[in-house]
Structure formats: C-alpha cells, structure tokens
Amino acid sequence: MPERVGDPGVDDPRSWSADEAVGALYAAHWQRLVALAASLMGETASAEEVVADAFVALHRRWDRLADRASAVGYLRSSVVNGARDVLKHRVVAERRRPLPDPAPDGPEEHAVRAAEHGIVLRALDALPARQREVLVLRYQGEMSEQDIAEALGISRGAVKTHAHRGLSALRAAVSRGFEQEQP
Secondary structure (H helix, E strand, C coil), rough: CCCCCCCCCCCHHHHHHHHHHHHHHHHHHHHHHHHHHHHCCCCHHHHHHHHHHHHHHHHHHHHCCHHHHHHHHHHHHHHHHHHHHHHHHHHHHHCCCCCCCCCCCCCHHHHHHHHHHHHHHHHHHHHHHHHHHHHHHHHHCCHHHHHHHHHHHHHHHHHHHHHHHHHHHHHHHHHHHHHHHHH
C-alpha cells in the first residue's frame, strides 16, 4: 500500500468507511508502527498495545479527520505520543513504588551493630547531664528546640548551645571509641 492513503492508484479515501480505512492501514503499517513504538519503549508487548490504541483512536475519529490522506501521519503521531505516555507513567510508577524491605541481618551484622551501639551509649553517658538531656530529647524524643527549652526550663539559645557542644563531644568520643575497637 502507498505511504499515504490518497496517493495515485488508491480509491478516494474520503469515500472509505472507518472500517475499510483502518483495515487497509492496519494491513500496510502495523509492523512498522510496532517497530517504531518498540524502539521508543524498549519492548514489544506495550508497543503493540500503543499501536492498537492508535488504530482504535483513528477508527473513532475517522469521520472527523480533516485530511484523511494523512492518516498514516496521524497514526505515527499517536504512536509516538502513546509511547511517551507509557514511558512517563513508568517513571512515575517507579518513583512511587515502595522500597523493598532490607534483607535481615546475619549474626555478624548484629554483633557489629551491638558493638557500635555500645560505643554510642558509652559516649552519650560520658556527656554532661544537660547536653545528654538535650540530645536525647532532640533525637530520640524528636522534640523541637522550643519544646526542649520549655521541658528543661532553659532558653532556646541554651538548647542550641548544649546541642552543639554535645554533638561535638559525642562525635569525638565515638570516633575515639571506634579507633580503640579496631585491632
């Protein structure tokens, strides 16, 4: 079949019914359109669905198509747009897919984590009481600076100071603890 429905040697496409036109276009262009969609999408199963949807849309719109001779161009555009839509949907679905549960830890990971946990707890215990209270309320209690200030009866500035000094001392103590643990 010629590339355009209205090329010489083909009946006047304006006189074709939607069934006749889509049938002729399907026979002549299905494989090329599937190959186009597959190359855009990277796989054939969805490409065939996109092409089928393009033919269905052409069939529905046949009577309203302004230039029936450019039906192949309409199909190509529909296939490209359909492939884009599928790819966009995949990206969105992938972003929204929940992360898989992490693999359960083995005995070695439990031992390492317990040792690390012990180092952090010992370093936390070594802090002055006010710094320890601020850090525990902030990170374990998930309280805001204002809430901590009210709970401890100190100013917000004092909360910031204790948090800063406590974190600095905690980092240093944990770092020393890890260095001492290594053989």
